[in-house]
Amino acid sequence: MTIRPIVTIGDPVLSAPCKPVTDFGPELQALIRDMKETMYAAPGVGLAANQIGVDLALAVIDLSVGEEPGRFFVIANPRITAAEGEQSEEEACLSVPGVSEEVTRPLRVRVAAQDERGVEREIEGEGLMARALCHEIGHLNGRFYLDELKGLKKNLAYRKARKAAKEE
Numbered sequence: 749m750t751i752r753p754i755v756t757i758g759d760p761v762l763s764a765p766c767k768p769v770t771d772f773g774p775e776l777q778a779l780i781r782d783m784k785e786t787m788y789a790a791p792g793v794g795l796a797a798n799q800i801g802v803d804l805a806l807a808v809i810d811l812s813v814g815e816e817p818g819r820f821f822v823i824a825n826p827r828i829t830a831a832e833g834e835q836s837e838e839e840a841c842l843s844v845p846g847v848s849e850e851v852t853r854p855l856r857v858r859v860a861a862q863d864e865r866g867v868e869r870e871i872e873g874e875g876l877m878a879r880a881l882c883h884e885i886g887h888l889n890g891r892f893y894l895d896e897l898k899g900l901k902k903n904l905a906y907r908k909a910r911k912a913a914k915e916e
């Protein structure tokens with residue numbers, strides 16, 4: 749297992765939709781192990797493959813950051829199939845260092861995704877889990893959580909984020 753460097757805002761790999769995962773072989777298993785290790789080391793509750801520079805629609809989530817068994821999720825080729833309600837909370841991102849913003853997300857989502865073996869699964873998330881699922885799926889679509897902001901607020905947040913990333 750290897751802790752991989754996390755790429756930050758400004759890197760083009762974060763701003764384009766990721767390629768679908770088609771091969772669930774040993775290379776993908778090694779990548780998932782590295783992503784898990786990198787997420788726990790950061791520490792973070794979620795990590796998308798493009799955050800370590802890998803152009804694949806793959807993300808890992810663990811709200812307990814490795815503290816509780818059974819909380820680790822792999823989502824490959826995920827898509828949101830249902831969303832309801834609304835929540836507004838402070839959000840941050842390992843690829844957008846030094847910045848956090850309050851963003852509005854659905855309160856509950858249902859996500860269809862493949863697991864680490866390629867088996868089709870359905871995951872339901874509420875509260876922080878819904879937020880994490882939306883955040884990571886956003887990455888895989890080439891978006892940042894800052895894209896959930898609107899107008900001037902979004903421009904200011906991006907300016908602040910680019911400045912903070914340069915100072916890292």
Ligand SMILES: [Zn+2]
Nearest residue numbers: 840841842843
């Ligand atoms: Zn993020």
